[in-house]
Amino acid sequence: MQKYFKVIVNPKFCYLAPRNGLHTSMGEEVSRSLGRKVRFIHPKFFYDEEGSKLFEEICSLPEYYLTRSEMEILDSIGLELSQFLVQDYALIELGSGSAKKTRLLLEVLTGRQESVEYYPIDISDVLKESSASLQRDYKNLKITGILGQYESGLDFIKSLEQKKLIAFLGSSLGNFDYKSAIKLLKKIHDTMNPKDLFLLGLDLVKDKRILENAYDDFQGVTSRFNLNLLTRINNELGGNFDLKSFEHLAFYNSKHNRIEMHLRSKGEQEIFISKINLSIKLKKSETILTEYSYKYTIPQIEQIANKVGFKIEKIWYDKNKFFSLILFSA
Numbered sequence: 526m527q528k529y530f531k532v533i534v535n536p537k538f539c540y541l542a543p544r545n546g547l548h549t550s551m552g553e554e555v556s557r558s559l560g561r562k563v564r565f566i567h568p569k570f571f572y573d574e575e576g577s578k579l580f581e582e583i584c585s586l587p588e589y590y591l592t593r594s595e596m597e598i599l600d601s602i603g604l605e606l607s608q609f610l611v612q613d614y615a616l617i618e619l620g621s622g623s624a625k626k627t628r629l630l631l632e633v634l635t636g637r638q639e640s641v642e643y644y645p646i647d648i649s650d651v652l653k654e655s656s657a658s659l660q661r662d663y664k665n666l667k668i669t670g671i672l673g674q675y676e677s678g679l680d681f682i683k684s685l686e687q688k689k690l691i692a693f694l695g696s697s698l699g700n701f702d703y704k705s706a707i708k709l710l711k712k713i714h715d716t717m718n719p720k721d722l723f724l725l726g727l728d729l730v731k732d733k734r735i736l737e738n739a740y741d742d743f744q745g746v747t748s749r750f751n752l753n754l755l756t757r758i759n760n761e762l763g764g765n766f767d768l769k770s771f772e773h774l775a776f777y778n779s780k781h782n783r784i785e786m787h788l789r790s791k792g793e794q795e796i797f798i799s800k801i802n803l804s805i806k807l808k809k810s811e812t813i814l815t816e817y818s819y820k821y822t823i824p825q826i827e828q829i830a831n832k833v834g835f836k837i838e839k840i841w842y843d844k845n846k847f848f849s850l851i852l853f854s855a
């Protein structure tokens with residue numbers, strides 16, 4: 526069972542964090558996943574301070590249509606969404622990040638409620654900054670930031686008495702393979718009571734070039750974001766990765782409807798990560814997998830909803846039909 530402690534950062538709101546620092550588990554996880562035959566670093570480790578900043582830069586890149594498309598939808602559905610809200614709702618957000626999109630949901634909620642409880646759940650310290658910024662701009666907001674992983678955050682909010690609107694935006698579910706996505710969605714489903722709602726942003730299958738450009742931009746920001754994982758391991762786990770010996774690789778795997786991001790070794794090399802006492806040998810062109818980003822079709826979304834036990838209340842799209850925002854009830 527995950528334990529929490531409260532850190533009072535500002536008298537107006539508090540943060541919750543797992544008692545075990547992220548770093549213990551990061552070391553253990555990296556040791557296991559990098560030592561495997563198919564080498565892997567989990568994408569949740571992208572988001573140290575630099576990684577979160579780089580992700581913000583990615584969001585405004587011309588190639589990264591995901592943020593613009595989802596913002597376009599959120600910007601236009603306020604009235605329709607509010608028709609699904611039968612009473613006062615607490616807003617819970619998984620992977621809230623900079624919380625820019627949250628503002629569009631808060632406009633809807635604060636417009637119809639005297640006060641709004643907001644529970645952002647994020648593994649990154651970016652949560653502190655974004656919560657402070659929201660607190661400054663929305664006076665009738667009560668924020669309880671949950672600094673931790675999605676699963677532990679969901680355990681925490683399960684006992685809330687208020688009706689819940691749970692948001693999971695940015696197509697972050699796409700980072701999960703089918704089995705893990707179903708498991709996480711079932712956990713979300715289990716936290717919901719009648720009249721609770723779940724708003725999920727998912728990227729859709731589309732032209733391969735559009736997809737690949739979004740993950741391999743002209744300015745090289747996504748490449749820096751990907752390579753920053755190695756810098757993080759160097760800084761926090763005592764690794765000796767030489768960033769110049771790796772290159773960013775992103776491609777669409779049409780068999781599995783997913784973008785794959787890798788770090789490819791430019792030559793034969795040996796890496797040592799001192800704090801976890803891990804030594805690995807990489808061959809020329811061998812890759813470390815850093816992210817899957819699954820793309821969905823509407824029949825797939827319907828099939829998943831069925832499997833988990835969700836009812837689809839509404840699906841919204843942007844004008845290009847690149848992205849979808851789905852409202853579920855349990």
Ligand SMILES: C[S@@+](CC[C@H](N)C(=O)[O-])C[C@H]1O[C@@H](n2cnc3c(N)ncnc32)[C@H](O)[C@@H]1O
Pocket residue numbers: 568569572580584592619620621622623624626646647648649651673674675676694695696697
């Ligand atoms: C792709 S960003 C999306 C941010 C924002 N929701 C958006 O749509 O722009 C993913 C966010 O989820 C957080 N995150 C990633 N994996 C997580 C996990 N397993 N548990 C909690 N937060 C996670 C990251 O720190 C980051 O802020």
